Amino acid sequence: MxxxxxxxxxxxxxxxxxxxxxxxxxxxxxxxxxxxxxxxxxxxxxxxxxxxxxxxxxxxxxxxxxxxGGPLFKFNEAASLQVFCETQEELDYYWQRLGEGGDPAAQQCGWLKDRYGLSWQITPSMLPPMMKDPDPARVKRVMAAFMPMKKLDIEALKRAYAQH
Known part of the structure; x- marks a missing residue:
């Protein structure tokens, strides 16, 4: 095995x-x-x-x-753990719980750093398919919507994706 x-x-x-x-x-x-x-x-x-x-x-x-292992190595953003969420409520829960005691300055585009310095991506499950859409205008709108966000807003991403 x-x-x-x-x-x-x-x-x-x-x-x-x-x-x-x-x-x-x-x-x-x-x-x-x-x-x-x-x-x-x-x-x-x-x-x-x-x-x-x-x-x-x-x-x-x-x-x-x-x-x-001792103080020799520290976490950095080169590796992170992704948590995919179906709803805004679920996303808000993980954002709040994992972010408690973390570094607020490290929050951007759905990423946060927890109290131990580990980076997490709290991501709506519908975001990866949006970013793979064959329509480059849709991808551009979604990217423009989430880049300034700290915690991701599912409804705002859906609106950006659906715009014509």
Whole structure:
């Protein structure tokens, strides 16, 4: 059996708190395992024995690993997680919950940065098909509508798409 490809998210020492935070936000979400640093290898990893090493969790049935790897690496916008939403209510919920304690300056075009520095794209599920429309004028109008937005507005995107 081939195991799924699983994103591993590097945290300084907040892996368990982050995983529990994410699991509290999403449906079909759960912690599936926690491992701890042993008393060996401390000269390399620098973590006290018993400190959480990894937290395995699922969001909407997809596996993730959170790793307490220390302060060496930080998240940046080169990688983000997309959350596709069917309704404005759902989009508003994820925008608010994932954005709590995050960086308001990093909010643009449906992107936000959470309290741990991880970037998320809170995206209406109808946006990707709109952006693939064969009519370049429609694509241009939708792009012009969402570029100045922080949190995306589904009705405004629909209006831009439907304009003649």
């Amino acid at each position: 081939k195991l799924p490809i699983t994103p591993c998210l590097w945290f300084n020492r907040e892996a368990e708190a982050a995983a529990r935070h994410y699991v509290s936000i999403f449906d079909q979400a759960r912690i599936t395992g926690i491992s701890h640093y042993p008393d060996t290898g401390q000269e390399t990893h620098g973590m006290p024995a018993g400190t959480v090493l990894t937290v395995e969790f699922e969001l909407r049935g997809r596996p993730f690993t959170a790793l307490n």
